Amino acid sequence: MLIAFNKPFNVLCQFTDRSEPARRTLAEFGLPPRVYAAGRLDYDSEGLLLLTDDGALAHRLTDPRHKQNKTYWAQVEGEPSPEQLTALRNGVVLNDGPTLPAQARLLETAPTLWPRDPPVRYRKTVADSWLELTINEGRNRQVRRMTAAVGLPTLRLVRVAMGSARLDGLAPGQWREVPRN
Known part of the structure; x- marks a missing residue:
């Protein structure tokens, strides 16, 4: 089952x-x-x-x-630059070593999701964006650490697919x- x-x-x-x-x-x-x-x-x-x-x-x-591919939608603080997306696609160096390359793209519009309880904090002066990331590793808190490593802290993380x-x-x-x- x-x-x-x-x-x-x-x-x-x-x-x-x-x-x-x-x-x-x-x-x-x-x-x-x-x-x-x-x-x-x-x-x-x-x-x-x-x-x-x-x-x-x-x-x-x-x-x-x-x-096994795992796909996530990550709401991140800030708007990713082409260089930040390229870094995610190439793999980033974390404290436990380099990650494998990831598929990474900016979602043009925020995905339609259920409300989170408690909600993600909203800051009027700081933009946020949604990324779709697909990885095939499974390190502890990997997506959050990857986005932070390129200067885009994760605010909300939702896994939408696995295989x-x-x-x-x-x-x-x-x-x-x-x-x-």
Whole structure:
């Protein structure tokens, strides 16, 4: 079984949390029994999370050798220059080494998304833009670190695709079974 789930903002990619106070987890969304996340999505990121009950499939989806594309929409502070987009496309140097090249493009209009709770802070004097980034690595907070490295801090991050699975029409907290890759 392979499940596409739209993980809301500030939800952990696990079913329990032992911290005090406890944070929201996957347990509250009525997911099928015995599924677990194939990979992860940061607590403060939103969007597509794949879950499965098949260990071999989870490994295939998350192992870096399989180069599974992951596509994100990133709302960034500022307006990217051609040089900043080129740097993202060529790969940037992070504190844990250089990234592989990414597909990066400026979205001409902001994507139609659900409201985030709490909303992204709005600053009248600072422009923001939306980028679409596709990577096939899975380092910790990689997209946020990449955009920051080129001078475009991420304000909101939504994963919209992983391999052939897409978020398409799922509201936050909703899930559906999808064909296995």
